[in-house]
Amino acid sequence: MDAPPHVLILPFPAQGHVKPMLTLAELLCHAGLHVTFINTDHNHHNLRRSSSAPRPHRLRFASIPGVHRPNITDLFFSVMDNFKPKFRDLVVSMGGPPPTCIIADGIMAVGAVEVGEERGIPVICFRTQSACSTWTYLHLTKLIEDGEIPFSGETMDLPITSIPGLENLFRRRDLPSICRIGDLQNPIFQFFVTQTSAMTRASALILHTFQNLEAAIIAKLGAIFPTIYPIGPLHALLKAQITDHPSPSDSGSLIPQDRSCLTWLDSQPSRSVVYVSFGSLAKLTRGQFLEFLYGLVNSGKPFLWVVRSDLVLEEDRVDETPEELMVATRERGCLVDWAPQEEVLAHWAVGGFLTHSGWNSTVESILAGVPMICWPQIADQQVNSRCASELWRIGVDMKDTCDRSTVEKMVRDLMEDKREEIMKSTAEISRMARDSVEKGGSSHSALEKLIEDIKSMKFGGHVSVSDK
Numbered sequence: 001m002d003a004p005p006h007v008l009i010l011p012f013p014a015q016g017h018v019k020p021m022l023t024l025a026e027l028l029c030h031a032g033l034h035v036t037f038i039n040t041d042h043n044h045h046n047l048r049r050s051s052s053a054p055r056p057h058r059l060r061f062a063s064i065p066g067v068h069r070p071n072i073t074d075l076f077f078s079v080m081d082n083f084k085p086k087f088r089d090l091v092v093s094m095g096g097p098p099p100t101c102i103i104a105d106g107i108m109a110v111g112a113v114e115v116g117e118e119r120g121i122p123v124i125c126f127r128t129q130s131a132c133s134t135w136t137y138l139h140l141t142k143l144i145e146d147g148e149i150p151f152s153g154e155t156m157d158l159p160i161t162s163i164p165g166l167e168n169l170f171r172r173r174d175l176p177s178i179c180r181i182g183d184l185q186n187p188i189f190q191f192f193v194t195q196t197s198a199m200t201r202a203s204a205l206i207l208h209t210f211q212n213l214e215a216a217i218i219a220k221l222g223a224i225f226p227t228i229y230p231i232g233p234l235h236a237l238l239k240a241q242i243t244d245h246p247s248p249s250d251s252g253s254l255i256p257q258d259r260s261c262l263t264w265l266d267s268q269p270s271r272s273v274v275y276v277s278f279g280s281l282a283k284l285t286r287g288q289f290l291e292f293l294y295g296l297v298n299s300g301k302p303f304l305w306v307v308r309s310d311l312v313l314e315e316d317r318v319d320e321t322p323e324e325l326m327v328a329t330r331e332r333g334c335l336v337d338w339a340p341q342e343e344v345l346a347h348w349a350v351g352g353f354l355t356h357s358g359w360n361s362t363v364e365s366i367l368a369g370v371p372m373i374c375w376p377q378i379a380d381q382q383v384n385s386r387c388a389s390e391l392w393r394i395g396v397d398m399k400d401t402c403d404r405s406t407v408e409k410m411v412r413d414l415m416e417d418k419r420e421e422i423m424k425s426t427a428e429i430s431r432m433a434r435d436s437v438e439k440g441g442s443s444h445s446a447l448e449k450l451i452e453d454i455k456s457m458k459f460g461g462h463v464s465v466s467d468k
């Protein structure tokens with residue numbers, strides 16, 4: 001009997017990447033494939049500490065030492081400098097027959113594709129973001145050629161016209177945050193240019209989106225990637241396919257979740273609460289933290305806020321919070337270090353989400369039918385917030401401002417004044433997301449096709465050495 005297919009899954013070592021890729025790993029194991037999930041030592045330790053959920057017996061973990069850095073910029077440098085030789089050593093040290101394929105994060109593509117090509121292992125890239133942002137990153141070089149980047153900080157509202165299919169959507173401020181770096185030789189900017197270019201050498205592309213949300217841009221991506229699997233929302237696929245999963249919502253969490261906030265939510269009126277979270281990476285100055293808190297308190301709405309221990313910049317963690325804010329927060333607020341976010345968004349008491357527009361948070365909010373106030377900071381978040389507000393009309397975008405009166409107005413708009421209008425599109429897109437993971441739905445079918453293609457090793461791709 002042939003050995004079952006064995007897939008190496010390689011995420012970029014940060015929360016927003018580990019979670020969807022681990023969810024995919026569990027789904028592949030459920031379908032009978034064997035998976036080795038490659039973590040950094042640091043994330044492996046955190047994953048074990050944060051989730052006690054038993055793992056599928058076909059899922060193994062391997063870790064690469066010495067890549068972790070506490071700060072995201074340093075982590076990019078570390079991946080650039082350390083990752084490829086360590087990954088090659090790991091693949092060699094595994095022994096036995098070579099893996100069937102590598103599913104590599106789109107921003108780990110340089111090392112993954114090169115090692116895959118050297119050793120004759122096909123590589124599928126998984127860009128854990130939207131089709132719109134993937135398409136945008138693929139146009140970085142064209143944006144430079146057309147003189148659209150770099151730009152100065154005073155001209156942020158000028159429209160961007162050189163991304164086909166998105167001509168009338170973005171202003172300069174809506175481009176990925178790296179486009180704000182004035183120096184195009186900056187190593188972080190170059191990191192994204194080279195990773196994105198290497199990604200196009202993969203055999204196929206997986207996207208964490210669903211067909212009906214981004215059909216037009218997925219079609220455009222088809223000109224670059226012969227095979228695309230849009231398989232989002234992955235957490236919903238997991239729940240639909242593994243109905244006896246012991247703990248679906250914390251299985252990819254690198255930080256222990258505090259479930260006490262669910263009890264607090266139980267005591268709040270229906271759809272009254274604003275859930276606030278800025279994901280795993282975003283940082284606030286003390287001033288921004290206070291403006292958000294004033295805005296929330298002044299809106300009069302109850303709020304549940306994820307205040308990570310490192311949310312406020314270290315040098316700013318000094319001042320006392322004004323007494324009036326402490327009193328109001330005790331009355332109608334709940335602060336936690338890290339929440340069971342999927343369950344929070346699905347809770348009947350939650351009516352809106354003040355978010356940094358991380359892609360996982362966006363997809364989770366879409367599925368739950370919760371409209372968003374978007375305050376993006378880094379990476380693809382600027383793109384996501386623009387799409388949420390102007391393309392899908394499921395939120396309001398307050399990027400680049402966070403004074404207390406704007407926060408208060410945005411909360412009132414979302415929870416009262418503009419709610420009816422926003423809820424129409426939010427409910428419609430949520431329904432499409434839920435349909436996509438049902439049997440016969442687009443994401444369900446795309447996952448089935450991915451599994452079948454891995455089993456039979458058929459990719460439409462153009463570079464996989466084993467195809468030659």
Ligand code: UDX
Binds near residue numbers: 342359362
């Ligand atoms: C970042 C970027 O924001 C994202 O767009 C990019 O694609 C990956 O890197 P992050 O800041 O972590 O990710 O945000 P997000 O993509 O939203 O992921 C956060 C994840 O953590 C979500 O799946 C969310 O459910 C989870 N989470 C968040 C919790 O489990 N508890 C919390 O309290 C907050």
